Amino acid sequence: xxxxxxxxxxxxxxxxxxxxxxxxxxxxxxxxxxxxxxxxxxxxxxxxxxxxxxxxxxxxxxxxxxxxxxxxxxxxxxxxxxxxxxxxxxxxxxxxxxxxxxxx
Amino acid sequence: xxxxxxxxxxxxxxxxxxxxxxxxxxxxxxxxxxxxxxxxxxxxxxxxxxxxxxxxxxxxxxxxxxxxxxxxxxxxxxxxxxxxxxxxxxxxxxxxxxxxxxxxxxxxxxxxxxxxxxxxxxxxxxxxxxxxxxxxxxxxxxxxxxxxxxxxxxxxxxxxxxxxxxxxxxxxxxxxxxxxxxxxxxxxxxxxxxxxxxxxxxxxxxxxxxxxxxxxxxxxxxxxxxxxxxxxxxxxxxxxxxxxxxxxxxxxxxxxxxxxxxxxxxxxxxxxxxxxxxxxxxxxxxxxxxxxxxxxxxxxxxxxxxxxxxxxxxxxxxxxxxxxxxxxxxxxxxxxxxxxxxxxxxxxxxxxxxxxxxxxxxxxxxxxxxxxxxxxxxx
Ligand code: FES
Numbered sequence: 001x002x003x004x005x006x007x008x009x010x011x012x013x014x015x016x017x018x019x020x021x022x023x024x025x026x027x028x029x030x031x032x033x034x035x036x037x038x039x040x041x042x043x044x045x046x047x048x049x050x051x052x053x054x055x056x057x058x059x060x061x062x063x064x065x066x067x068x069x070x071x072x073x074x075x076x077x078x079x080x081x082x083x084x085x086x087x088x089x090x091x092x093x094x095x096x097x098x099x100x101x102x103x104x
Numbered sequence: 105x106x107x108x109x110x111x112x113x114x115x116x117x118x119x120x121x122x123x124x125x126x127x128x129x130x131x132x133x134x135x136x137x138x139x140x141x142x143x144x145x146x147x148x149x150x151x152x153x154x155x156x157x158x159x160x161x162x163x164x165x166x167x168x169x170x171x172x173x174x175x176x177x178x179x180x181x182x183x184x185x186x187x188x189x190x191x192x193x194x195x196x197x198x199x200x201x202x203x204x205x206x207x208x209x210x211x212x213x214x215x216x217x218x219x220x221x222x223x224x225x226x227x228x229x230x231x232x233x234x235x236x237x238x239x240x241x242x243x244x245x246x247x248x249x250x251x252x253x254x255x256x257x258x259x260x261x262x263x264x265x266x267x268x269x270x271x272x273x274x275x276x277x278x279x280x281x282x283x284x285x286x287x288x289x290x291x292x293x294x295x296x297x298x299x300x301x302x303x304x305x306x307x308x309x310x311x312x313x314x315x316x317x318x319x320x321x322x323x324x325x326x327x328x329x330x331x332x333x334x335x336x337x338x339x340x341x342x343x344x345x346x347x348x349x350x351x352x353x354x355x356x357x358x359x360x361x362x363x364x365x366x367x368x369x370x371x372x373x374x375x376x377x378x379x380x381x382x383x384x385x386x387x388x389x390x391x392x393x394x395x396x397x398x399x400x401x402x403x404x405x406x407x408x409x410x411x412x413x414x415x416x417x418x419x420x421x422x423x424x425x426x427x428x429x430x431x432x433x434x435x436x437x438x439x440x441x442x443x444x445x446x447x448x449x450x451x452x453x454x455x456x457x458x459x460x461x462x463x464x465x466x467x468x469x470x471x472x473x474x475x476x477x478x479x480x481x482x483x
Contacts, residue, residue, distance in 0.1 A: 016143065047129050047241060053139075055146045055394055057209070064394050066237045067205040079205065081237045083297055 003092070003099040009037065010096065017061060017072075019052030022102060027089065028052055029098055030072045032059060037091045038072050039100040045077065045084035110246050110358075110436065112255050114291045119247030122359065125466075127245050133362040133455045134391055135410040145395045145403050148209035152398040153201075156378065157217060160198070164190045168333055175329055184332060188341025189379060192269060195224035196345040197381035197397075203233055206396040207381075223311060226276040226338060228283055230304035234296045240393055244358050244366045250295065254354050256436040258429045263350070269342035283308035348372070348380045351421045355428030357439045359465040361455040363390040364448075365441065369404065369414040370421045387411050410449060412442035437462050 006020040012031035019042050020027045026042030028051045044051055044063045053064040061072045068082030075086035090101040111118040122128055137145075167190065170183030201207040202218035222229040235250040242248035254263060262271055282289070286305050288296065296304065314334075321330045328336070357365040367387045372380070383389060385400035388407065395403050408414070415421040424440055431438045439461050444450065451457025459465060 053142070055143065055148070057148060062205070062394065064392075066240055067394060069205075079211075080233060080300060083299055 001101050002104055003101050006039070006098045006100045008096055009093050009098050012037075012098070015056050015058070017052055017054075017056055019050055020100070023104060025102070026050065027100060027102060028061065028072070029091070029100065030056060030061065032073075037093055037098050039089040039091045039102070040070065040072050040075050040086040044068055044082065045086060046082045110256060112246055112252060114247060114250060114294050116247050122242075122245050122247050127242070127359055127361065127456070128248055129241055130361050132243075132391075133364070133452065133457075135407040135449075137392075137406060141406065142392070142395075145392070145399050145406070147399075148206065148396060149398075150209045150213065152396075153207040153213070153217075156381070157198075159378075160190060160194055171332065172329065175332070176327075184340065187333075188337040189344045190341070191224050191337035192339075192341035193344035193348075194379045194381075195221040196342075196349075197379065197383055199225050199227060199232070200236070200383065201381050201397050203236055204393055206394060222307075223314075224337070226273065226280065226311075226335075228276070228279055228304050229307055230300050231279060231283070231288075231292055231296060234300065235292075238295045240390070243363065243390055244353050244356070244360075246358050250291070252353075252358075253350065254429065256358070257433040258354075266346050267343045268340075269338040269346075272342065273338050280308045280311055284312045344376070344379055347418070348376065348384065350425065351384070351415075351418065352386045355425040355432075355440050357441065357459055359456060360459055362451055362457055363387050364411055364444065365451060365457065365459070368421060368424075369411065370418060371414050371416055372418055376418075385414075409445060409447040412444055412448075435462055437464055 004022055006027065006029045007018055009031070012018050012029060014031050014035065015033045017028050017030040020029050021042070028040050028042045030038040030040070032038065040051070040061070042050055042052060044065065046063065046068050047065060049063055049065040051061050051063055051070075055062045055064070056072070059071055059073055060069050060078065062069050063082065066081050067079065068077070069079035070077055070082065070086050072086070073088075075088040077083055077085050092099050113119070164187060167183045167187035171180045171187055174180035174183065198207070198217050199221035202214045202221060205211070205214050207217065208214045219229055222232065239249050239251040244252060246252070253266075265271055279289075279292075283304050288301055288304065293301075318330045318334050322328060351368055351370050353366055353368065356368060360366055364387055367390050369387045370384045372384045377384060382397040382400045385404045388395070388400050388403045388411075391407070392403060404414070415424070428438065428440045441459075441461050456466060
């Protein structure tokens, strides 16, 4: 799978996320409170709602629709109504850019 | 008087029709709010909810103590009046807000108050979490929203008896008994996933044991006093929840994808706002359910330019609701379509904003047609 530039690292506040669409799919790219970056699927597994409108608290992304919660480091579903985990993708930062390894 | 030809059943004809025309799990209208501002509005804090919960518990303990001290004299009545409203109305809003997980920042605090509030309201925490989830996905979509209170036309006796908690109690008690027996209705199974059902059964059994304990104490002491504290408040204290709850959606549109058309914001007094935990900002809450109760007033200020004007009082809201309900007896398609201010984005047809009072839902059309259970009309 190719590494794709999702955004500049400076574009995501700490404890926040941005949406990144690529090849017909939506991803969510996170900046954790301790400065690390992560990437998951961009849509909630409960309904097709963009997680980018949700709230990041520590290592959890809360879906804006029904507050389903995921650990964005592992994709683990943590709070109903989400029952299915999110897909996660490798991330690296190079020259100030956040690169994610996602299906082409 | 026309019969109600809408089919509100969760697995019924209109449920299928709504799905066919794209009203289910659909995209809803949202007022534009820049991400930074919305993030600030969504921020979670423990402080306000800890303060409010401490006040609530202190008021419950004080009013219960007064009720017990003066029991069974008339002097206990005012204390029970307060206790009942806190137990069966304030706990409704705590159930609601903690169910959204937005009252506290600390998750166990949300969960603990949620469980307690569910017990007071006799609402199974699993069942009601999922029914409310559906209410937010498909708000007032006929056949999908399990929380539509008034059908068209409304069943007046039901609306009145609800003031005394009768229907809610009957439904919740029935659910508790069947869940304790390990059974869930087909309708409830339509929105509660299988993996969640064992928890619903377990909690129903625990509650049944608690109620049996209360009954045993009542029998042993030969007094209904234990039930005045646990259980009976839903009958004598629900009225505030019902009066505020009726303002949320009654008389407004069904089958639309714009909360400005199906929800109502009403400005109410501070005591009622405490009891109701600010859910009077109901359009705002539905549009942005992740904004905690203590920021809803700020959210209201931020987006009011895009919303129908808030009602200035409960009286004003009921002056709109009651005539609309009355008119729906002769014209079930009637609803109140509130005018938007010139600063607002107009209602848009793609959100069924072209739905006009007295006209059937575009795409569904045939509410005057076959009764519930009849075959789907050919498309
Ligand atoms: S859509 Fe994400 S929790 Fe329901």
